[in-house]
């Protein structure tokens with residue numbers, strides 16, 4: 001066998017990685033102030049990368065952050081202000097308090113640069129159009145100069161992303177030097193498969209498989225109890241928590257700019273999106289559901305002490321409603337029929 005294991009969707013892959021490290025870790029590491037349990041050379045494949053959400057109560061995944069991070073990447077941003085609104089702890093990774101260097105993959109992937117004033121993404125998109133069987137559609141992320149300052153708090157963990165267009169399907173492979181199996185694995189898989197799906201829809205081809213290859217896969221010891229709770233939940237009597245997958249439509253850069261403009265307005269609390277207003281935003285209903293997520297989060301941040309309104313929750317994808325209610329139970333009425 002020369003392939004890693006294959007999973008239909010992300011959740012079983014996530015659980016398998018956590019279970020492997022929790023029960024059979026190979027190394028105990030202590031790097032940069034974090035003690036961890038580690039395995040090396042992890043690879044797995046997901047056959048339906050659109051099915052990328054983890055519905056585990058004990059994980060308390062932040063689906064608003066996941067979408068914001070994907071948008072932060074697609075718009076080529078590296079500002080702490082946008083991303084720390086969704087994940088305040090990321091501010092600590094920034095050397096100057098304004099920009100994130102390593103964690104911000106957006107500028108490296110999507111910002112035009114020399115020598116041809118194109119982004120890496122545009123180059124590979126063109127290559128895939130001109131030479132579909134190409135093995136060169138790779139975008140490089142980590143840079144050699146990131147190791148020049150040994151104390152750099154933020155060195156990119158992803159070496160690169162590769163597309164392979166085969167039999168009308170766009171496959172993606174991610175190559176990472178290190179990955180936190182609890183937090184990073186979930187967020188990185190979400191963002192990379194989101195970019196994969198965005199690219200496939202733009203090219204008008206199917207979404208192929210997603211493969212994830214990692215040198216050091218680890219669980220920080222501080223997270224061991226949370227991992228045990230997730231593994232217990234997965235082997236216990238699971239409530240029926242299967243929500244339909246929500247495929248992305250073909251999406252233009254204009255739509256991404258429109259969604260990003262609304263994201264900023266909501267983040268700054270300069271306006272709000274009622275269900276009625278939402279229908280006037282000229283983007284596909286899929287992207288309106290994403291904007292409804294940002295509106296829910298605006299209410300959580302900017303209307304402290306108040307419940308998020310039911311009418312905006314009704315605009316969400318049902319799985320997203322379950323996730324935000326699970327993450328912010330004091331602020332979000334439970335998803336109808338939810339037992340956990």
Ligand code: 5HM
Nearest residue numbers: 032102103155156157178179180184185
């Ligand atoms: O010491 P080091 O630079 O590897 O610390 C960063 C750690 O953040 C990684 O080892 C990994 O555990 C986590 N990480 C991740 O899982 C960081 C990033 C940011 O590039 C990421 N996934 N995308």
